[in-house]
Amino acid sequence: MINQVVQDEVPVAGDLPRVRGRAIxxxxxxxxxxxxxxxxxxxTALAALGASVVLVDADVGLRNLDIVLGLEAxxxxxxxxxxxxxxxxxxxxxxxxxxxxxxxxxxxQTREKDDVDTVAFRDLIGTLRDRFDYVLIDCPAGxxxxxxxxxxGADEAIVVCTPEVAAVRDADRxxxxxxxxRKVELIVNRLxxxxxxxGKMLSVEDVNDILHLPLLGVxxxxxxxxxxxxxxxxxxxxxxxxxxxxxxxxxxxxTGQDRAAPEVPREKTFFGKxxxxxx
Amino acid sequence: xxARRIxxxxxxxxxxxxxxxxxxxAALAKSGKRVVLVDADIGLRNLDLVLGVEKRIVFDLVEVVEGRCQLRQALIKDKxxxxxxxxxxxxxxxxxxISELQMAEVxxQLAALCDYVLIDCPAGxxxxxxxxxxGAAEAIVVxxPEVSAIRDADRxxxxxxxRGLPVRLIINRIRPxxxxxxxxxxxxxxxxxxxxxxxxxxPDDEEVIDTTNRGEPIALIAESRLGAIYAKIARRLExxxxxxxxxxxPSFFERLFRKAx
Amino acid sequence: MIEFLxxxxxxxxxxxxxxxxxxxxxxxxxxxxxxxxIEALKRDLFEVISRYVEIDAANCDVTFEQREKQVAMMAxxxxxxxxxxxxxxxxxxSHTNGSPKPPRKASANGNGTPRRRRRKPPQQQTMPQPxxxxxxPQPT
Numbered sequence: 056m057i058n059q060v061v062q063d064e065v066p067v068a069g070d071l072p073r074v075r076g077r078a079i080x081x082x083x084x085x086x087x088x089x090x091x092x093x094x095x096x097x098x099t100a101l102a103a104l105g106a107s108v109v110l111v112d113a114d115v116g117l118r119n120l121d122i123v124l125g126l127e128a129x130x131x132x133x134x135x136x137x138x139x140x141x142x143x144x145x146x147x148x149x150x151x152x153x154x155x156x157x158x159x160x161x162x163x164q165t166r167e168k169d170d171v172d173t174v175a176f177r178d179l180i181g182t183l184r185d186r187f188d189y190v191l192i193d194c195p196a197g198x199x200x201x202x203x204x205x206x207x208g209a210d211e212a213i214v215v216c217t218p219e220v221a222a223v224r225d226a227d228r229x230x231x232x233x234x235x236x237r238k239v240e241l242i243v244n245r246l247x248x249x250x251x252x253x254g255k256m257l258s259v260e261d262v263n264d265i266l267h268l269p270l271l272g273v274x275x276x277x278x279x280x281x282x283x284x285x286x287x288x289x290x291x292x293x294x295x296x297x298x299x300x301x302x303x304x305x306x307x308x309x310t311g312q313d314r315a316a317p318e319v320p321r322e323k324t325f326f327g328k329x330x331x332x333x334x
Numbered sequence: 335x336x337a338r339r340i341x342x343x344x345x346x347x348x349x350x351x352x353x354x355x356x357x358x359x360a361a362l363a364k365s366g367k368r369v370v371l372v373d374a375d376i377g378l379r380n381l382d383l384v385l386g387v388e389k390r391i392v393f394d395l396v397e398v399v400e401g402r403c404q405l406r407q408a409l410i411k412d413k414x415x416x417x418x419x420x421x422x423x424x425x426x427x428x429x430x431x432i433s434e435l436q437m438a439e440v441x442x443q444l445a446a447l448c449d450y451v452l453i454d455c456p457a458g459x460x461x462x463x464x465x466x467x468x469g470a471a472e473a474i475v476v477x478x479p480e481v482s483a484i485r486d487a488d489r490x491x492x493x494x495x496x497r498g499l500p501v502r503l504i505i506n507r508i509r510p511x512x513x514x515x516x517x518x519x520x521x522x523x524x525x526x527x528x529x530x531x532x533x534x535x536x537p538d539d540e541e542v543i544d545t546t547n548r549g550e551p552i553a554l555i556a557e558s559r560l561g562a563i564y565a566k567i568a569r570r571l572e573x574x575x576x577x578x579x580x581x582x583x584p585s586f587f588e589r590l591f592r593k594a595x
Numbered sequence: 596m597i598e599f600l601x602x603x604x605x606x607x608x609x610x611x612x613x614x615x616x617x618x619x620x621x622x623x624x625x626x627x628x629x630x631x632x633i634e635a636l637k638r639d640l641f642e643v644i645s646r647y648v649e650i651d652a653a654n655c656d657v658t659f660e661q662r663e664k665q666v667a668m669m670a671x672x673x674x675x676x677x678x679x680x681x682x683x684x685x686x687x688x689s690h691t692n693g694s695p696k697p698p699r700k701a702s703a704n705g706n707g708t709p710r711r712r713r714r715k716p717p718q719q720q721t722m723p724q725p726x727x728x729x730x731x732p733q734p735t
Binding site: 084085086087088091116117119122123164167168169195196197198199200201219220221224225228247250255256257278281282284285 | 345346347348349352377378380383384425428429430456457458459460461462480481482483485486489509512517518519540541543544546547
């Protein structure tokens with residue numbers, strides 16, 4: 056089933072002459088809104104489309120990109136080892152056997168964000184852009200050094216925001232800090248259409264009335280994301296997962312394959328709820 | 335007698351530290367304790383929003399530290415609970431604006447004014463975290479039953495123990511039906527892995543989103559399931575031996591006829 | 596639905612998988628985070644090894660790797676040569692003249708090298724001296 060997903064999608068980057076890869080930081084301000092899950096799944100989906108992708112975990116000290124991808128057992132070296140010249144980049148890049156065009160560059164677990172030199176990190180991102188079609192950087196929560204490092208070298212940003220007041224407020228702060236020279240787009244994550252209908256949750260329009268960002272995608276709240284993290288198997292690899300399909304659709308929009316406006320997930324019918332979990 | 339000074343932390347963002355701080359504070363205040371809540375998330379403040387006092391902020395923590403106002407001027411009294419006050423964070427600065435020593439001093443001053451100082455810690459384990467724990471004598475670690483959250487909670491517990499702070503655990507947003515079907519780690523799984531004393535178990539409840547939208551902590555809503563649970567956690571914090579509620583998911587009929595609020 | 600089918604076909608519940616993965620990853624995290632424990636472990640390890648072979652203490656190293664289902668300790672210990680007389684196993688209850696020497700105490704200097712030189716062998720020793728194999732130092 057997993058192979059089905061990888062092979063059916065048409066490769067995009069293979070035949071084109073080598074252009075510099077795109078470096079996109081996935082950020083939010085607020086913690087726990089789905090940055091890491093989004094980085095892992097978008098990376099997986101882009102690689103399944105045939106692009107070469109490297110995922111960089113910038114959350115020094117609290118790394119989680121490895122465990123969300125299910126690659127925690129394969130991490131031997133991390134970004135700081137590379138920046139400090141202890142190992143080569145190739146030594147540190149972890150391969151994902153399920154997704155051949157995907158690589159992971161893990162964060163250090165026993166160091167701190169202050170240990171990373173911003174300029175050196177920016178240069179590393181530059182090096183990665185020369186080798187990969189997409190460099191996705193998983194940004195830590197907050198707006199301190201970790202954030203500053205993560206955005207260095209990325210000329211594009213994806214802001215992940217849940218439809219909740221605190222998240223929107225923090226996203227707004229981050230958009231301000233990202234400045235004007237970056238391409239910034241929005242993913243609204245963990246939408247619950249039934250609650251929106253009842254007026255108990257902000258709608259996508261409500262969120263974007265405040266943030267005023269081009270909408271890249273909307274992802275519904277679903278329990279299979281928790282299960283997928285339990286197993287270390289990104290939902291983007293699961294053809295039956297709706298959330299997986301949302302990520303795949305976003306990936307197609309990122310590559311330019313799909314130019315239609317993003318779909319907003321709809322409330323599940325009774326039967327939909329019976330077989331598909333919460334609305 | 336000086337107040338108990340407790341930091342609420344997690345490592346992982348988004349697990350419910352702020353919601354827990356607000357609701358536990360409200361529950362304690364409701365039971366008659368004088369409570370001050372401190373938002374230590376400088377630059378990304380949210381405690382004010384969760385409590386619905388965002389329009390009443392005049393001064394903040396940084397201005398107190400920099401001597402631009404008196405401590406009492408910065409404290410916002412809650413209109414619903416006379417025993418509850420909040421010291422908001424600054425929004426336009428960042429966590430390097432104050433030092434650990436300065437934070438500890440403010441917390442000491444607050445401790446002379448009340449029974450409980452609850453400090454809402456930002457995500458992470460850097461400067462913001464170190465500031466937040468600087469004035470604390472106890473810690474509550476909030477985690478959800480998810481892999482990343484537990485991993486980060488473990489890291490934070492280690493750091494807290496290094497500082498000699500006693501640690502207790504609140505497991506937040508547990509979904510009993512998913513635990514039963516084996517799709518989510520259960521309470522026993524989490525306490526086995528984290529080996530910290532369990533203070534509370536809070537089920538996932540979509541009403542929290544609604545009440546946060548309105549700036550009304552759910553602990554203030556007497557009939558709410560979560561309100562009762564936060565009240566129990568407050569009692570446990572006071573030293574009472576309160577048994578943990580056996581959690582079932584709300585039944586089909588409960589969901590069908592659930593009242594608002 | 597997918598999880599239901601998984602369990603129908605005997606696949607373990609994901610919470611179980613999560614628990615196992617977490618335990619492993621935390622073990623790995625903890626081992627990297629407890630430097631004083633690891634230092635003590637290294638000292639003791641090198642001390643034991645050096646009773647049997649002469650080691651290049653300055654270039655010894657111990658690391659921890661997480662494999663698929665376990666965490667493994669990897670020790671890199673360059674060997675310079677055999678010790679002149681290997682320390683035999685634990686001494687018997689009663690000691691008579693010419694009995695094996697008591698085991699060496701743990702070294703106190705923290706880098707794994709023995710604290711004292713070997714005592715001279717007793718005169719009654721009749722075993723032939725082993726040839727010292729010249730083993731070149733292992734690259735680190």
